[in-house]
Each structure stands twice: as structure tokens, then as C-alpha cells.
Amino acid sequence: MAKNEDSKMQSNIIGRRGFMLVLSSPSGAGKTTIARRLIEEENGLYMSVSATTRPRRPGEVEGKDYYFVEDETFHLMANRGEFLEHANVFDHYYATPAVPVMNALSEGRDILFDIDWQGTQQIADKSRDDLVSVFILPPSTQDLEKRLLNRAQDSAEVVAKRMSKAADEISHYREYDYILVNENVDKAISDIKAIMVAERLKRDRQVGLTDFVKELRDQI
Amino acid sequence: MAKNEDSKMQSNIIGRRGFMLVLSSPSGAGKTTIARRLIEEENGLYMSVSATTRPRRPGEVEGKDYYFVEDETFHLMANRGEFLEHANVFDHYYATPAVPVMNALSEGRDILFDIDWQGTQQIADKSRDDLVSVFILPPSTQDLEKRLLNRAQDSAEVVAKRMSKAADEISHYREYDYILVNENVDKAISDIKAIMVAERLKRDRQVGLTDFVKELRDQI
Numbered sequence: 195m196a197k198n199e200d201s202k203m204q205s206n207i208i209g210r211r212g213f214m215l216v217l218s219s220p221s222g223a224g225k226t227t228i229a230r231r232l233i234e235e236e237n238g239l240y241m242s243v244s245a246t247t248r249p250r251r252p253g254e255v256e257g258k259d260y261y262f263v264e265d266e267t268f269h270l271m272a273n274r275g276e277f278l279e280h281a282n283v284f285d286h287y288y289a290t291p292a293v294p295v296m297n298a299l300s301e302g303r304d305i306l307f308d309i310d311w312q313g314t315q316q317i318a319d320k321s322r323d324d325l326v327s328v329f330i331l332p333p334s335t336q337d338l339e340k341r342l343l344n345r346a347q348d349s350a351e352v353v354a355k356r357m358s359k360a361a362d363e364i365s366h367y368r369e370y371d372y373i374l375v376n377e378n379v380d381k382a383i384s385d386i387k388a389i390m391v392a393e394r395l396k397r398d399r400q401v402g403l404t405d406f407v408k409e410l411r412d413q414i
Numbered sequence: 415m416a417k418n419e420d421s422k423m424q425s426n427i428i429g430r431r432g433f434m435l436v437l438s439s440p441s442g443a444g445k446t447t448i449a450r451r452l453i454e455e456e457n458g459l460y461m462s463v464s465a466t467t468r469p470r471r472p473g474e475v476e477g478k479d480y481y482f483v484e485d486e487t488f489h490l491m492a493n494r495g496e497f498l499e500h501a502n503v504f505d506h507y508y509a510t511p512a513v514p515v516m517n518a519l520s521e522g523r524d525i526l527f528d529i530d531w532q533g534t535q536q537i538a539d540k541s542r543d544d545l546v547s548v549f550i551l552p553p554s555t556q557d558l559e560k561r562l563l564n565r566a567q568d569s570a571e572v573v574a575k576r577m578s579k580a581a582d583e584i585s586h587y588r589e590y591d592y593i594l595v596n597e598n599v600d601k602a603i604s605d606i607k608a609i610m611v612a613e614r615l616k617r618d619r620q621v622g623l624t625d626f627v628k629e630l631r632d633q634i
Contacts, residue, residue, distance in 0.1 A: 207595050335633035361634040367627055372615045375427050391605060392612035395592045407587055413555035414581040
């Protein structure tokens with residue numbers, strides 16, 4: 195599907211600051227598919243690259259899948275406040291370096307994050323104005339159960355853990371700007387694209403607006 | 415053009431509160447055309463009906479074009495705080511009665527206002543959370559001049575007055591949520607429709623969300 199070129203039109207006249215787009219949802223609400231298609235189809239939207247201490251797997255590319263760093267480097271960066279958010283997952287550390295993201299935003303690019311409520315809270319604490327958060331809910335409990343139970347080879351223990359995590363995630367919906375019920379993946383993607391168009395038109399994000407308006411007024 | 419039915423989908427599961435959509439712009443930026451097409455094409459969006467003390471003109475319908483009221487009734491209503499905003503234009507009074515608008519919002523309908531910055535400020539003072547404001551700018555000074563000078567039979571005095579009003583309007587752009595540069599009317603309309611989709615998905619406007627989430631969690 196061709197990438198959406200429309201985002202450039204208004205910025206031929208005035209520039210704009212990018213934003214951090216966070217999609218969160220309980221496991222199984224369809225977030226991964228939605229994120230993948232948004233990156234493919236939306237011009238100006240880029241996936242955030244995390245730093246991690248876990249070893250690189252065959253096929254993974256440094257700087258593209260992750261920034262692979264040593265434990266010591268990771269903690270040095272963390273202590274220096276260089277991360278927007280960080281988390282500990284299965285004995286390894288993951289984090290979002292702030293500098294590449296802030297550079298992207300100042301160049302008018304939007305960055306997509308696939309993180310949970312804890313990462314979202316950390317980003318909100320550091321840079322609330324740059325954050326656009328969307329919580330994706332399944333349309334029904336039946337749908338959620340179906341997706342959570344879908345991987346037939348998992349043990350009852352793994353399934354129970356996943357359901358508990360889903361319940362925990364759902365309880366944090368109040369911390370998000372937008373709530374989307376994912377009944378239909380094409381509509382969900384269309385809705386998020388609309389959210390992006392709208393957020394790109396927010397007055398606070400326009401750059402050079404003061405000069406443009408001054409020029410208009412001077413001519414009148 | 416067929417009306418957009420999509421706004422119903424998420425609200426089959428959870429309801430939503432409507433919002434007041436205000437479009438403002440300097441005269442000649444294309445706002446009237448845009449407003450007319452939005453009403454025609456957008457399901458769930460309705461034009462606000464003002465109360466006025468000016469006499470009804472042939473062809474105008476009570477309750478559709480305006481609520482036509484006596485001077486005394488108008489001032490009674492104003493003093494009782496029944497208006498969201500009011501203005502004095504060429505020796506007559508105009509105002510938006512609050513009750514029909516608030517009823518519409520609680521029924522999930524969105525109301526479109528074609529008012530200037532003064533009316534917008536009054537509405538913001540009374541009900542900021544229900545307000546979604548869009549300022550439409552012309553793409554260039556040449557375009558603005560062309561539109562302002564378009565009515566060949568106007569006197570130089572009328573033209574000067576209109577230009578002065580345009581400059582005044584433009585100086586209030588900082589009071590608006592969204593800024594739209596009207597380069598192309600179809601794109602401007604498409605952008606405002608996106609703003610509407612986004613604002614309808616704002617978490618604060620969802621009704622029954624707490625119950626829906628509780629139901630999801632109870633089942634997990």
C-alpha cells in the first residue's frame with residue numbers, strides 16, 4: 195500500500211514538531227499488526243529503536259532492531275538520564291535513548307512506540323507535550339480470550355500469566371489520551387491515521403507559525 | 415456525497431459525549447464552504463442555531479435558521495445566563511442558547527459553530543472541555559487579498575473595514591486548538607473530518623467506558 199504523502203502539504207508553508215505515538219493494549223488486542231501496518235503505510239512515522247543488554251540474535255541488525263549494549267554501558271546511560279524510559283524483562287534491560295527520539299521530533303518526524311503502561315508513564319513524566327497515547331481495547335471478552343488462548347502449545351501456567359498481565363494492562367486505560375475499541379483492524383488503522391492527521395495539526399506543534407501569521411498581517 | 419456512517423461503530427459498544435466544533439478564520443479563508451460541506455457530509459454533526467433579535471427575513475424558518483426573539487426576551491435570557499455566547503452585530507443581538515447545545519452533546523451529537531474569536535472565548539470560558547476549536551488560515555497573503563477584494567461592487571471603505579477585521583481575527587490564532595492552512599478545500603475538509611474522528615476517540619469523551627473495562631477484567 196502506497197505511503198501517505200499528505201502529511202507534507204501543510205508543512206510546505208509552516209513546519210511542525212513530531213510527536214511520540216504510543217500504542218498500548220492488553221496482549222491479544224491486535225496491537226502488533228496495527229503497528230506494523232502503520233509503519234508500512236504512514237509517511238513520516240518511524241519505529242522507535244530500543245537499547246538492550248540482551249545478546250543479538252542471528253539476523254538482527256545493530257541500530258535497526260536494537261542498539262545492543264553492554265550491561266555497564268546501559269547502566270551508565272541510565273544514570274546519566276539518557277533514557278526516556280527503561281524496563282527489566284526476563285533478566286535483561288531495555289530502554290529508549292532520548293537523543294535519537296528528540297532529534298527526530300525536532301525534524302518533524304513522528305516516532306512509534308510499542309510499550310506497556312509503565313514505559314508510557316515514564317515518557318509522560320519526561321515529555322508529556324510530545325506524547326500521544328492510544329489504548330487499544332478488544333471489542334469483547336470473548337475476543338480477548340480467543341486471542342489469549344490461541345497459542346495451543348502454551349502451558350496452563352503461561353496462559354494464566356498472560357491473562358493476569360492483560361488484566362493489569364487494561365486497568366491503566368485512564369492514563370491514555372485516546373481509547374480505541376479494535377472491532378475491525380482496517381478501521382482501527384484508519385482511526386489511528388486520523389489521530390495522526392489531527393495531532394499533526396495541533397497549534398502547539400506548528401513551527402514558524404508566528405512568522406507566517408506576521409507576514410499575513412503585514413500585508414493586509 | 416454520502417454521509418459518513420463510521421462514527422457509529424465504536425459507539426455500539428461504548429457511548430460518547432459530543433463536542434462543540436468551532437471553525438474560525440479571517441473573512442475570505444474559505445470557512446463558509448467548508449462548514450456547509452461538513453454539515454452535508456458528516457453524520458452526527460449539526461449546525462448550531464443562534465437566537466437573534468433581528469427580524470425574520472422571507473424564507474427563513476424559526477428554529478432552523480435562527481430562534482427569532484424579542485429584545486426583551488433576549489436580555490432576560492442573557493441575564494439568566496442561558497447563552498453560551500452572545501454578540502452585538504449591526505444594531506442587533508445574536509447568541510447561542512446553552513440548553514439545546516448541552517442536550518445535543520449529552521446525546522453524542524457534535525455541534526458546529528461558525529463564530530469569531532470573541533464568541534469562541536466566551537464558549538471556552540463556560541465549557542472548555544467540550545470545545546474543539548480550529549483556526550483556518552489562507553495559504554498566502556495573495557490568496558487572502560484576492561478573496562477579500564473579490565466583491566467588485568464594494569466601496570474602498572467596506573474593503574478596508576473587511577481587511578482590518580481579517581487582521582484582527584488572525585491575531586487570535588493562539589487561542590485555537592488546531593491550525594489549518596487552507597491550500598485546497600478538499601484537503602481542508604478531509605483534515606477537519608480527521609480532527610473529528612480523533613476528538614470522538616478522546617478518552618475523556620467515552621461514556622460507559624468504566625463499565626466496559628470492568629466487564630472485560632471480570633471475565634479474565
